[in-house]
Amino acid sequence: MKTLLPTSTAGSLPKPAWLAEPEKLWSPWKLQGAELLDGKHDALRISLQEQQAAGIDIVSDGEQTRQHFVTTFIEHLSGVDFENRKTVRIRNRYDASVPTVVGPVERVKSVFVEDAKFLRQQTTQPIKWALPGPMTMIDTLYDDYYHSREKLAWEFAKILNQEAKELEAAGVDIIQFDEPAFNVFFDDVNDWGIACLERAIEGLKCETAVHICYGYGIQANTDWKKTLGSEWRQYEAVFPKLLQSNIDIISLECHNSHVPVELLELVRGKKVMVGAIDVASNSIETPEEVAATLRKALQYVDADKLYPCTNCGMAPLARDVARGKLNALRAGAAIVRAELAGK
Template identity: 50%
Template sequence: MLQTMIVGSLPRPTWLVPPHQMYVSWQLQGESLQEGQDDAVRLAVADQEVAGLDILTDGEQRRRHYIWGFCEGLSGLDFSDLVEIETRGNRYGHTVKAARVTGPIRRPSSVLIDSLRFLKQHTSKPVKVTLPGPMTTADTLADAYYGDREKLAMALAEVLNEEACELAENGCDMIQFDEPCFNIYLDAVEAWGIKALERCTQSVSAKTAVHICYGYGVSAVLKWKTQNTDWGHYGRTLPLLRTSTIDMISVECAASGVDPAVLAEARGKDIMVGVIDVGTEAIESPETVARRIRTALEYVEPQHLYPCTDCGMIPRSRTAARGKMHALAAGASLVRSELAGGADH
């Protein structure tokens, strides 16, 4: 019960990446970069092991960005001539640089298999690999080829499925698709977003998950959260996902205004519940984490509940990230002991 994990990312060492960068510029090159990334993964795994987490990732230490890290391995995309586009429904009021879609999207070779193999060499615990979801990836590209957002997303779903199947065949225990856009384009989620997500998971032998959050703990997102008054997005997406082929759903509950009662809309699915706020350096106490888990347990059966972070921890300091992981594991342990004691009686 209550197996713990992070969403995926951890802050990178400053000798590998300048601090507080979301779109990474590597400090190293060539063989030094490879060695530096290997060392960063070893540290990320060690931090999770020491904290006592149950399911591990490589901290996404090798990726420049959670979307670009996969897309740079594809053909049909031009990263040499980036253009400015609005993304996420312009929720945060700024544009971002985007690669152009210039031809049919293909996956010439595996993108993350070597990273998976390295991760598995350094832990005996179950491991998770994260991939960008097709809707969110389509929203982050400048399409000059398909001419239709759904067609682009389905093309991305094809190559994501190829990667996910290969990851599963090579021993990945869990494959997570990151879809923050599922909290933005609700009509599109219903029209074709679920279909694209299910295409990603077709014939994948590992457990599949979808992560739906309100964004990283960065200033633009935090500003939006303080002004937002509508937290009803999960009320539309969770019922759709409940009848989908996806195995697990990840939701943000610690730092959002989401009513945990909405978790009942996905009853029967495994649920990763965010009980760690990734938008602050403050480290939760185990008691605070335990209280959040107990609230979630009012709507999710213990065997289906996976305590987690709200989102990735790239923006946080390494000290805060370590502390938050320890609190996550300790808080889950408190509740696990309570549940075991109740069973004894």
């Protein structure tokens, strides 16, 4: 029997303080060598346990084995020089020191497959694995080789497809591609971004998702959101074409954002992971607040296609806050589930 309104997270959860500095993105590891490998796996187990204790239905690795959702993947590719760094503007929002593409990009070995196998061994629940999307990858690099955003994105799409096929073989049920860049480069998204994403999922039989959010709760993102006005209509530019795409699930930000909920009408028919937890605030939602967000979404998404979720990753939050938010997500979904059963 399939769970109605299955809950999940957008991806990352806070790391234990013994593994990396808490409440910080790109936090350096506190362990090295074999200890680091063991520590990452221990953290993955804890992260899984916290999701299970909160009653989350579709679980993940909490991104415990990666420093950053994009660069950790890129580190494993050839053709990228991490010593040769340049400062670039990321998603037109903030400057970051990033590695440089110096030659053909290739995946010499799998990146997350061993971690995914490890997670698969720990649970019989459905598991979701997040990968960076091609457009967000090119936005987190300095390209000194292809000199074309589109060309580099197609190369990354091929590489992501290789990784995704191995993740599927390792027992991953949903592969999610994180594309916050889809909220910024609308023309590119419609010209080639969605096509690149479809290249990344080519031949997959497991479910696929694209996660498009307004970013982690870091200052640069919070400042940017203040410039977006009273209505955030970015999704309007990309949803019509995403509806026509082969992607199974669209994951988006809802709670405490200024996204007009009626924009969900533009993807009616697709499964939707509705962000009902604000990751840019330390205040823990009440189950009723979560339920209210889900009820609004149900006006535009059929109940069997609604997946309650978090707005984005929770890596920069304190662990007790993240734990409270996971509990609220489960409890809020349970309220609406009961209401639907009552009908």
